[in-house]
């Protein structure tokens with residue numbers, strides 16, 4: 236499986252844009268500023284966007300991305316945005332409200348819209364051709380999904396934004412054997428209090444989550460470093476590593 240991290244930062248001014256993973260040419264997970272890595276032609280191939288949660292670093296490019304896709308509605312193939320009931324309600328109310336952005340479920344016409352919203356639930360398996368996406372709950376300040384992405388007998392778990400919680404370990408364990416796991420690591424160890432407050436991880440908490448897993452993933456990837464503290468997080472990640480090591484997604 237070749238998942239491309241178009242954006243892997245936890246904010247603005249990092250080495251990459253904010254969260255956006257490209258699973259294949261038609262499937263994205265989240266729509267942060269990493270979307271800007273796509274050429275116009277590539278944007279127009281996107282048909283499925285899975286949202287982990289409603290925070291703006293994960294959805295900020297969604298409206299303008301959809302604004303480039305009027306041709307897909309013409310072709311009768313709308314873009315589907317998948318998310319939990321809470322996430323979809325949040326973007327309906329606060330984004331696609333005709334004030335921040337038009338409600339693209341009604342454009343260019345209600346009969347042939349370019350956007351459809353599809354509610355998904357934890358544990359559900361959504362198949363798109365040969366790719367299976369399965370949401371699971373993480374622990375964050377707003378309801379958040381991580382996603383297991385399965386293709387060709389390979390499984391990657393994208394844990395999205397999360398703080399440390401036993402429930403997250405249980406939910407990841409329930410996914411079965413993992414080839415790759417992508418953890419967030421937003422703050423350095425000395426900012427653990429802020430990490431707890433904002434439901435995020437530090438290198439130490441990340442290690443604790445990893446150690447709680449019944450079966451170790453083959454590879455561990457790290458993303459969502461907050462740009463203003465990224466140097467300290469990089470340093471701590473190098474100093475304390477799990478047996479399989481971990482690599483920061485750039």
Ligand SMILES: Nc1ncnc2c1ncn2[C@@H]1O[C@@H]2COP(=O)(O)O[C@H]2[C@H]1O
Nearest residue numbers: 245290292376396429432433434435461
């Ligand atoms: N108490 C808090 N609750 C939520 N977010 C906070 C808090 N303090 C700081 N933040 C910041 O607000 C950001 C909202 O997006 P994130 O969850 O990515 O990261 C969060 C933190 O960087």
